[in-house]
Amino acid sequence: MIASCSQNGKDMEACSQGGLTEEGKFYFDSMSKDYGIEPRLEHYSCMVSLLGRAGRIVEAYTMVKQMPMEPDGCIWGPLLSSCRVHHNLAIGEIAARKLFELEPNNPGNYVLLSNIYASKSMWVEVNSVREMMKSKGLRKNPGCSWIEIKNKVHMLLAGDNLHPQMPEITKKLGELRVEMQKSGYLPHTDFVLQDVEEQDKEEMLCDHSEKLAVALGLLNTSRGFPLQVIKNLRICGDCHAVIKFISEFEDREIFVRDTNRFHHFKDGACSCGDLW
Numbered sequence: 001m002i003a004s005c006s007q008n009g010k011d012m013e014a015c016s017q018g019g020l021t022e023e024g025k026f027y028f029d030s031m032s033k034d035y036g037i038e039p040r041l042e043h044y045s046c047m048v049s050l051l052g053r054a055g056r057i058v059e060a061y062t063m064v065k066q067m068p069m070e071p072d073g074c075i076w077g078p079l080l081s082s083c084r085v086h087h088n089l090a091i092g093e094i095a096a097r098k099l100f101e102l103e104p105n106n107p108g109n110y111v112l113l114s115n116i117y118a119s120k121s122m123w124v125e126v127n128s129v130r131e132m133m134k135s136k137g138l139r140k141n142p143g144c145s146w147i148e149i150k151n152k153v154h155m156l157l158a159g160d161n162l163h164p165q166m167p168e169i170t171k172k173l174g175e176l177r178v179e180m181q182k183s184g185y186l187p188h189t190d191f192v193l194q195d196v197e198e199q200d201k202e203e204m205l206c207d208h209s210e211k212l213a214v215a216l217g218l219l220n221t222s223r224g225f226p227l228q229v230i231k232n233l234r235i236c237g238d239c240h241a242v243i244k245f246i247s248e249f250e251d252r253e254i255f256v257r258d259t260n261r262f263h264h265f266k267d268g269a270c271s272c273g274d275l276w
Contacts, residue, residue: 024050038068045074052082053275061091073102077109081234084112084119092116107138145209145231149220156212169215176215180245210239210256218250226253234260244268 028047031037039047044067051060060079064071076098083092096113103109110133117125133139143158156163163169210231217227235243235258247254248268256263264271 021050021054021056041069041072041074044071045078048075049078049082052078052085055082055086057082057086057088057091061094071098073099073106076102080109080112084115087116087119089116089120105136105138107133107140110138111140141232143209143231143233145213145229147213147217147227147229149217154213154216156209156216158209158212159207160209160212163212163216165216165219168219169212172215172219173211176242176246176249179249180242183245185241185245208236208239210235210258211242214243214246214254217254218246218252224251226255228255229257231256231258234258235263240270240274244270 024047028039028043031039031043044063047063048060051057051063057079060082064075064079067075076095080092080095080099083089083095092113093116096109099106099109110129114126114129117123117129145156147154147156154163160166210229213229213231214227217229221227235256240263243254243256243263243265245268246252247265252265254265256265261272
C-alpha cells in the first residue's frame with residue numbers, strides 16, 4: 001500500500017509537469033477509492049499545482065478549502081503562483097495573505113502579489129506591497145543567469161552592463177528582435193512590472209538575464225552547438241517565447257533550468273509544452 005501511495009504521488013507529479021489534468025485527478029481519486037489511502041499534504045500540493053497550471057484556479061481553491069488538514073505554504077504557494085500566471089486577483093490576494101502569515105519573511109510571496117497587481121496596472125497596491133517588504137527588510141532577488149562557455153562560467157544579471165561583451169550581446173538581441181518582428185512576434189510587455197511607457201517596457205524585456213545569457217552563448221559558440229543556462233528565478237513568458245524562436249532561427253538546442261522546472265527548447269518548441 002505504501003508503494004502504491006508513493007507511485008501515485010510520482011504519477012501525479014508527472015501529470016502536473018506534463019499538464020495532464022484529468023489523468024492527475026484520476027490518480028489522486030484512486031488513492032482513496034481503490035487503495036483506501038487518504039492523500040497527504042504533498043498529494044494535495046500536486047493537485048493544486050496541476051489545476052492551477054490548467055487555469056482552473058477556482059477548482060484548486062475549492063479543493064484547498066475542503067482539505068481535511070490545515071493547508072501550509074506548499075499548498076498556498078502553488079495557488080498564488082498560478083494566480084499570477086492566470087491573473088486571478090481575488091484568490092491571489094487570499095493565498096498571499098495566508099502565506100504572509102505562514103512565511104512572513106519570504107520575499108517571493110510579496111513579489112508574486114505585487115506582480116498580480118502590476119499586471120492589472122494597480123500601481124497604488126504595487127507600492128503598498130513594496131512598502132510592506134521594505135518595512136520588513138525584505139528585498140526582491142535580482143534576476144541572474146549562468147552559462148558555461150569553453151569551461152568558463154559566466155554570470156549575467158538583469159540589466160547588466162558590466163560584462164565585457166555587453167555591446168555585442170545588445171546588438172545580437174536587437175538583430176534577433178528584428179527577425180522576430182518579421183515573423184509577427186510582439187513583445188509580452190505585461191511581464192514588465194513597472195509603470196513606464198510601452199517602448200520602455202520593450203527595452204527592459206531585452207535586459208532579462210536569460211536572454212543575455214543565451215545571446216552570449218550564441219556569440220561564442222558555433223552554430224548547432226547546444227546551450228545550457230541556469231536561472232535563479234522562474235523564466236518569464238516573454239523570455240520563453242523569445243528562446244523558442246531563437247532555437248529554431250539559430251538552429252540550437254537550448255536548455256534552461258529555472259526554479260520551477262527544466263526547459264528543453266528545440267525547433268521552436270519547448271519540452272514543457274508552454275506549461276510551467
